[in-house]
Amino acid sequence: MKELRIIDGHCDTLTNLLDRSSTINDSVNxxxxxxxxKGRVYIQFFAAWIGSRQKYxxxxxxxxxxxxxxxxxxxxxxxLVPILQWEDVNKIGNDQIGALLTIEDGNILEGELAxxxxxxxxxxxxxxLTWNHRNEICDGIMETNSQSGLSNFGISVIQEMNKLNMxxxxxxISVPAFWDVIEYSKAPIIASHSxxxxxxxxxRNLDDKQILAISEVNGLIGINFYPLFLSxxxxxxxxxxxxIEYIAGxxxxxxxxxxxxxxxxxHLPDGINGPQDFPxxxxxxxxxxxxxxDIKKICSGNYLRIIKTILK
Ligand SMILES: [Zn+2]
Numbered sequence: 441m442k443e444l445r446i447i448d449g450h451c452d453t454l455t456n457l458l459d460r461s462s463t464i465n466d467s468v469n470x471x472x473x474x475x476x477x478k479g480r481v482y483i484q485f486f487a488a489w490i491g492s493r494q495k496y497x498x499x500x501x502x503x504x505x506x507x508x509x510x511x512x513x514x515x516x517x518x519x520l521v522p523i524l525q526w527e528d529v530n531k532i533g534n535d536q537i538g539a540l541l542t543i544e545d546g547n548i549l550e551g552e553l554a555x556x557x558x559x560x561x562x563x564x565x566x567x568x569l570t571w572n573h574r575n576e577i578c579d580g581i582m583e584t585n586s587q588s589g590l591s592n593f594g595i596s597v598i599q600e601m602n603k604l605n606m607x608x609x610x611x612x613i614s615v616p617a618f619w620d621v622i623e624y625s626k627a628p629i630i631a632s633h634s635x636x637x638x639x640x641x642x643x644r645n646l647d648d649k650q651i652l653a654i655s656e657v658n659g660l661i662g663i664n665f666y667p668l669f670l671s672x673x674x675x676x677x678x679x680x681x682x683x684i685e686y687i688a689g690x691x692x693x694x695x696x697x698x699x700x701x702x703x704x705x706x707h708l709p710d711g712i713n714g715p716q717d718f719p720x721x722x723x724x725x726x727x728x729x730x731x732x733x734d735i736k737k738i739c740s741g742n743y744l745r746i747i748k749t750i751l752k
């Protein structure tokens with residue numbers, strides 16, 4: 441138990457750092473330095489969630505402001521270690537936390553591949569192709585009228601992400617676009633913050649065929665803690681465990697990780713207030729007699745495999 445540390449593939453804390461002028465030292469956010477340390481978090485993925493042009497203006501400009509906040513957070517914070525490539529993981533000390541910069545919504549590219557290459561140079565190592573709606577790459581899951589797959593531009597984005605060694609994230613994507621990504625990506629893909637539709641039938645969740653396809657490409661699914669994606673009723677830690685158990689039962693533990701969505705959701709399951717409560721989930725898995733090696737994979741091993749394979 442002691443050596444188990446967590447990798448969390450998705451949080452929206454950067455939005456709060458920018459829009460509420462808060463810092464990673466403040467306790468107003470789910471994700472604070474103190475809570476990350478209490479929860480034994482090893483690497484936290486920080487998403488720059490772009491949002492709509494109508495609300496936030498130019499997607500690229502909005503993204504750059506969020507990236508600026510990310511670097512602002514890292515500066516003067518020796519406890520945070522930026523992860524740009526696999527070797528950086530070895531630099532994370534016992535009292536330190538790795539930070540990995542991601543983009544949520546490929547609308548940030550504004551239809552230009554050059555922007556993808558520049559974002560990589562700015563340290564972005566994962567991009568969620570779309571949010572709920574349509575962008576230049578593909579449709580999101582809530583674009584219910586068309587549900588289109590990848591555009592020609594979208595295909596070139598996949599190829600360029602493969603070439604750059606960036607992690608492709610399909611959370612939020614439409615079902616036809618999901619299958620296009622499976623067809624075109626030469627590298628494993630992940631769903632950084634998605635759950636199982638068989639357990640909770642929300643459109644944001646993944647059906648069994650999608651879970652099987654992610655497993656076949658050695659990908660990963662980060663379990664999302666948003667109650668609406670966990671259960672149709674009030675929910676708690678048990679519901680997080682249900683999604684872990686379902687996916688592990690269908691395709692094995694090698695596909696399961698965490699993608700909390702902390703600071704991106706308005707409420708959380710009972711008993712979960714932030715990263716500080718990760719140990720409660722681990723304890724529950726231990727009680728259920730999961731092998732410690734399997735729990736290690738869920739906590740960090742599977743994400744480490746993805747980081748090692750893609751961020752080489
Ligand atoms: Zn999201």
